[in-house]
Amino acid sequence: MNKKHESAIGFLGGTFDPIHFGHLRPALEIQEALQLQSLYLMPNYIAPHKATSLASTEQRIEMVKLAIQNTPSLQLNTKELLRDSPSYTVETLALLRTQYPNTPICFIMGMDSLINFDSWYRYQDILKYCHLVVSHRPSWSPQFNETVSTMLDEHQTTDAAALHSSLNGYIYFQSTTQLDISSSQIRKLCATNQGIDFLTPHPVCQYIKEQNCYT
Ligand SMILES: Nc1ncnc2c1ncn2[C@@H]1O[C@H](COP(=O)(O)OP(=O)(O)OP(=O)(O)O)[C@@H](O)[C@H]1O
Numbered sequence: 103m104n105k106k107h108e109s110a111i112g113f114l115g116g117t118f119d120p121i122h123f124g125h126l127r128p129a130l131e132i133q134e135a136l137q138l139q140s141l142y143l144m145p146n147y148i149a150p151h152k153a154t155s156l157a158s159t160e161q162r163i164e165m166v167k168l169a170i171q172n173t174p175s176l177q178l179n180t181k182e183l184l185r186d187s188p189s190y191t192v193e194t195l196a197l198l199r200t201q202y203p204n205t206p207i208c209f210i211m212g213m214d215s216l217i218n219f220d221s222w223y224r225y226q227d228i229l230k231y232c233h234l235v236v237s238h239r240p241s242w243s244p245q246f247n248e249t250v251s252t253m254l255d256e257h258q259t260t261d262a263a264a265l266h267s268s269l270n271g272y273i274y275f276q277s278t279t280q281l282d283i284s285s286s287q288i289r290k291l292c293a294t295n296q297g298i299d300f301l302t303p304h305p306v307c308q309y310i311k312e313q314n315c316y317t
């Protein structure tokens with residue numbers, strides 16, 4: 103590997119309303135497979151494309167903390183909470199690039215996010231700041247519109263080393279354990295008084311119950 107930079111770091115952005123094993127297991131597998139020096143879970147403040155979260159920002163953060171409390175390789179990043187405006191990823195990445203001028207940045211997302219990527223604010227600029235690492239997600243087959251297909255033609259790599267040797271510009275698919283879990287499923291189960299055990303770590307289940315986050 104022709105390495106010119108520090109090893110890459112990863113950010114998994116999300117609303118995390120609530121965080122669940124479908125976020126955590128792929129994040130950990132990506133961190134290990136790509137040997138990322140750190141992997142940050144980065145809750146957004148105001149989700150650009152979603153209705154207001156049901157849990158408060160404080161509750162979403164607390165649930166991330168509880169989920170990763172015994173997993174030192176996953177960390178919380180609160181960068182997006184400092185801006186009182188929609189958490190546009192391109193703006194966050196510009197700030198992160200200033201903070202990490204010489205470190206490749208991998209922005210991690212599930213397949214559903216990539217499929218809709220051309221609806222993101224200034225999506226054309228995002229690869230100027232980072233690589234995209236995409237994990238498959240059950241129920242989301244990799245079928246892309248013309249814009250996303252063209253982006254893949256121009257930027258996709260199957261060489262993981264490229265994510266460390268360049269600061270930005272590649273799209274890489276990482277296979278991870280497929281977990282058909284979503285935050286909306288958890289919210290629905292809570293709303294109908296059904297259990298959520300084994301969908302998210304036990305301390306998160308307890309917290310949701312204690313705080314009545316979704317009932
Ligand atoms: N089960 C999963 N497998 C792989 N990636 C996932 C999974 N769940 C979420 N992700 C990815 O994690 C990121 C954050 O997801 P988010 O916080 O919106 O959770 P969600 O489960 O998709 O929420 P909701 O059901 O409310 O839409 C997105 O890029 C999403 O694609």
Ligand SMILES: O=C(O)c1ccc[n+]([C@@H]2O[C@H](COP(=O)([O-])O)[C@@H](O)[C@H]2O)c1
Nearest residue numbers: 115116117146150151189190191222223
């Ligand atoms: O920048 C955008 O326009 C944009 C649009 C949709 C989603 N995102 C980001 O993508 C991540 C996953 O989003 P979500 O809605 O699936 O939780 C999270 O960090 C969002 O802030 C960003």
